Amino acid sequence: MLAHIKKYYVQISLVVLLTLGAIMLELLLPTLMANVVDIGIVKGDIPYILKTGGLMVICALAAVLLMTGVSFFASRTALGFARDVRRDLFVTVENFSVQTFEKIGTASLITRSTNDVKQVQDVLNMVLRMMTRAPLMLVGGIVLAVAREPGLSVVFLGSLPILALLIFFISRKAIPLFAALQKKTDKLNLVVRQSLTGVRVIRAFNNVEHEKQRFHAANEDFRDTGIRVNKMMAVLFPVMMIVMNFTSIAIVWFGAVRIDQGLMQVGNLMAFLQYAMMILMSLIMLSFGFIMIPRAQASLKRINEVLLMENDILDPETPRTRRNLNGVITCKDVSFRYAGAEKPVLKNVSFEAKPGETTAIIGSTGSGKSTLLKLIPRLYDVEEGTVSIDGEDVRNISQQELRKRIGYVPQKAMLFSGTVADNLRYGKEDATDQEMWEALDIAQASGFIKEKNEGLHLYVEQGGANFSGGQKQRLSIARAIVRRPDIYLFDDSFSALDFKTDAKLRSELFNIAKEATIIIVAQRVNTIIHADQIIVLNEGEIAGIGTHKELFAENQVYQEIVLSQQAGEEGA
């Protein structure tokens, strides 16, 4: 964070310099005014009044001009700083491993990158404007007030301790509340996010009322904390104004007595009063700073938590690269457990997947098939054992290099807002139209795209909301195919396709990917019946490896899966 601030040292220096100039001009005004009264008015010297009055107007205008400059540079610094922090956050989060990402959660990451950064930006802006102005004004005001009327300065001994106590008391109460407010923003975002993304399910299950209540609770909670914070602020300002007004009364009172005794001139009293107001105003500004800074501190802490989070999937210091890779995937004694989970999801899994062959993984739900697949592109790292490609541990290959060679189709088809072409270019940045159409043809997706006039420019809404489940799956398969990778990983990617489309897609895929290593996770035996080898997973352990024929002849778990599906089909 400091590094980001340092970048703006020119602007910050300008803020300080311009503020200093403006303050000096402002501090000059009461003295000039005292002279107008004590010299000009008392002596009836009209030219002196006009000359000094004119000078006052020039000083005031110049001060306004300088303060406009302060606002400009302070805003530029704060907004630029916020942009840099947001960029840092985004880049950091984008590089997070899935495991690290899950530790904070999407909703909180969104709040931290938007709301928290905004808090810091606002406070930085305020600090730059007020926190340079207030101390300068305070010191200048005290020096000039005391120099002018040391006797009357005793009045401050009454008001300053009251203000100090007030600031201390309120900031102690407010700091924890600000931290709580940010947490509640997280909670609110989480509820809103879940309700919006799950709107279809919520309607289908008639859960609108329940969601409304959940939102209402989070909303009320946020409001209550906000009100508590604002109540404090609401008390602070009037109390400060009362202290200020009583101080003015005291000054006028004692000043009048001193004037009466001939110890002081009227102009002097007016100037002293203005300096006193400047002193108190700067204290009020400082007190707001003391309250606002903790708020930004709470946000800064949350931002830093993300920035300083240790990523558990890192690139090796000296990544190994090889020109000609075959794509032999070897899992050796692999065990894996999700963060915080008691039991491992995978236990001693060993197998080899060769190029030019199709390896299928089958097993009951929750048996660890998707997890096993995710270990290959290092979405997670193994706990024990190794996953290697051509004998090289995937942890020794740079993530960029590794993933470049893999076409991964996740279980839940994920599309991004943009055109079909934009989505396909996620697979290959410089894909030509012809390459994209070929990929769509193989993925059996060109039919429904061609039906629309826009072709590759057809718009995909957020999350692919304007496509059916099967269409989304086919588009995400096309995205992997367009890359023409050495390794294809399909995580239950054919489940939403009818048997005919499923079979056609696979046969066309095998035609163009004869040299590639293909791993297919599937629920349906039909999808994998012709695979070169089938791995049967059972509760995270390998229950058997072989062809359909071999496994059906001797593997009990596989037999049960096949028979249960046959029974299902017959039943249907």
Ligand SMILES: Nc1ncnc2c1ncn2[C@@H]1O[C@H](COP(=O)(O)OP(=O)(O)OP(=O)(O)O)[C@@H](O)[C@H]1O
């Ligand atoms: N991100 C996660 N955090 C914690 N546990 C998880 C996570 N993802 C999966 N699990 C757990 O790991 C186990 C294996 O999940 P996995 O998704 O690998 O199973 P699967 O065989 O692919 O199941 P399915 O066929 O239903 O997709 C499950 O018990 C699941 O609860």
